[in-house]
Amino acid sequence: MSVLARNNVHVSGKGPPMVFVHGFGCDQAMWRLLAPHFAETHTCILLDLVGSGQSDLSAYDPGKYATLDGYAADLCEVLAEVTDAPAICVGHSVSAMIGMLANIRSPDQFLAQVMVGPSPCYINDGDYVGGFERSDIESLLETLESNYLGWASNMAPAIMGAPEQPELAVELTNSFCRTDPEIAKQFARVTFLSDHRAELPELQAPTLVLQCSEDLIAPRAVGEYLRRTLPNCTLHVIENVGHCPHLSAPSASVAAIEQFLRSL
Numbered sequence: 001m002s003v004l005a006r007n008n009v010h011v012s013g014k015g016p017p018m019v020f021v022h023g024f025g026c027d028q029a030m031w032r033l034l035a036p037h038f039a040e041t042h043t044c045i046l047l048d049l050v051g052s053g054q055s056d057l058s059a060y061d062p063g064k065y066a067t068l069d070g071y072a073a074d075l076c077e078v079l080a081e082v083t084d085a086p087a088i089c090v091g092h093s094v095s096a097m098i099g100m101l102a103n104i105r106s107p108d109q110f111l112a113q114v115m116v117g118p119s120p121c122y123i124n125d126g127d128y129v130g131g132f133e134r135s136d137i138e139s140l141l142e143t144l145e146s147n148y149l150g151w152a153s154n155m156a157p158a159i160m161g162a163p164e165q166p167e168l169a170v171e172l173t174n175s176f177c178r179t180d181p182e183i184a185k186q187f188a189r190v191t192f193l194s195d196h197r198a199e200l201p202e203l204q205a206p207t208l209v210l211q212c213s214e215d216l217i218a219p220r221a222v223g224e225y226l227r228r229t230l231p232n233c234t235l236h237v238i239e240n241v242g243h244c245p246h247l248s249a250p251s252a253s254v255a256a257i258e259q260f261l262r263s264l
Contacts, residue, residue: 013039023093027053072101152176161242
C-alpha cells in the first residue's frame, strides 16, 4: 500500500508546500474554504488521517495509533513522498499537536506551524486551565463508548458553534457519524487524554496559534498558555464562536494566515 493511498492524499496548486491536517471526526473536506485560496500561491497537500475520511481503513493499527506519534510519523511520510521543500503545516485541533510532534521529529521537513484551535492538554492541572476537569473528560468518553452516534449528534453542534450557520453543525455531525465508531472511540481517548505540554519548548519553528474568542474545546487561556510557552509563537484571536474557524470564519482565518506567512 502506498503512503499516498493510505492517507488519500490530494495535491493542488504550485509553489512552497502547505499541508492541511484535519481534526477529530473530520476529513480533508473541512479545508474546502481555505485550501483553494492558498493553492494560488502554494502547493496544497490534503490528507485524511488513517481511520478518517477516505483513508485506507485496513492500515489502522490500534497499537500504532495509541498515541499521536503514529499520526505524526504518517505526516512525515506523506511530506517525504510529495515534496523536498520544508512545508507550512496547518493543523486543526488535535492535529495542531500532530503537526508539532512531526516537526520535532523531523525539523527539516517543516518551515512553520499554523495551529487552528490547538490544545496541548484538555484537562485542568493546577494553574493550567485546559477547559475540562478530568471527570468531565471521563464522562464524555463513557458517553462516547456507550452511544457514539448519540454523542456525535449532541457534541458536534456544540463543537462547531457558529449558531447563525446551523448547516455547519449538520455537516460536522454527519462527518462524525461517517467515522468508524471503534476507531473514533480510540482516537477520542487518545485526543482528550493526551498531554503534550512538555514538548512545546522543543518546537523551534515559527508558529501561529489561531484561536476563536469563544471556544468550548480550547478556551482563551489555552491560547495564552501556548503564546507564553512556545519559543516562536504568534497568537491571533478571531472574534468567532466555536472550534472550527476555517469553516465558520474562513475570511478572517485566511487573513490571519496570510499575515503570518508574510512575516516568515
